[in-house]
Amino acid sequence: MRHNFKGQISIDAVLAIIFMLLITYIISYNNIIFNTLNNTRESEIVSRGQSIMDVFENYALIAYSKGITLSATFEPIGNINYTIRFANKEIIVNDSTNISFKPEHNQNGIYINITGDSDSLRYTNSPLKPNIVNISFGKFYITKNISVIIG
Structure with missing residues (x-):
């Protein structure tokens, strides 16, 4: 009795290739999903950062235009400090x-003096221009040129 295995070998090869393509597709799909989730998370942080920047600027503008002292409470974004x-x-x-x-x-006119809690305020050796605000989230940051001089 004679058996012909040529067809069986080619079917095994085709099934192996299909299985490898399926595994590659699943791995690629997971990477795409994880990258999309990571990018979505970072875009949410940037969006919240821009909102924080707008609130910061609005408080400075109101204090400047009304000539009053204002206080605001800022909180981390979830567990993300800035x-x-x-x-x-x-x-x-x-x-x-x-x-x-x-x-x-001061000699240059009116400016907004901004202070924070004593344990959160630090002085730096490399100052920014008097109307630039920068919010840093570690890996990335947001910078804005605001309308009033701050110090």
């Missing part, structure tokens, strides 16, 4: 952090 940097100061927001916006005068 640093607000301006002039020669930075405020680290890793818990509920109070920030005060107070109009003051």
Whole structure:
């Protein structure tokens, strides 16, 4: 009795190739999904960061235009801490952090003196321009040129 195995070998080869393609597709699909989720998460952080920046600027503008001292509480985005940097100061927001916006005068005119909780406020050796605000989230940051001079 004679058996012909030529057809069986080619079917095994085709099934192996189909199985490898299926595994490759599943791995690629998972990578695409994980990358999409990661990008979505980062875009949500950027969106929240821009909202924080707008709130920061609005408090500075209101304090400047009304000539009053305002206080605001800033909180981390979920478990993500951030640093607000301006002039020669930075405020680290890793818990509920109070920030005060107070109009003051110097030889150049009116500016907004911004202070924070004593444990979250640091002075830096490399100051930014007096109307630039930077919010850093570690891997990336947001910078804005605001309408008032701050210090």
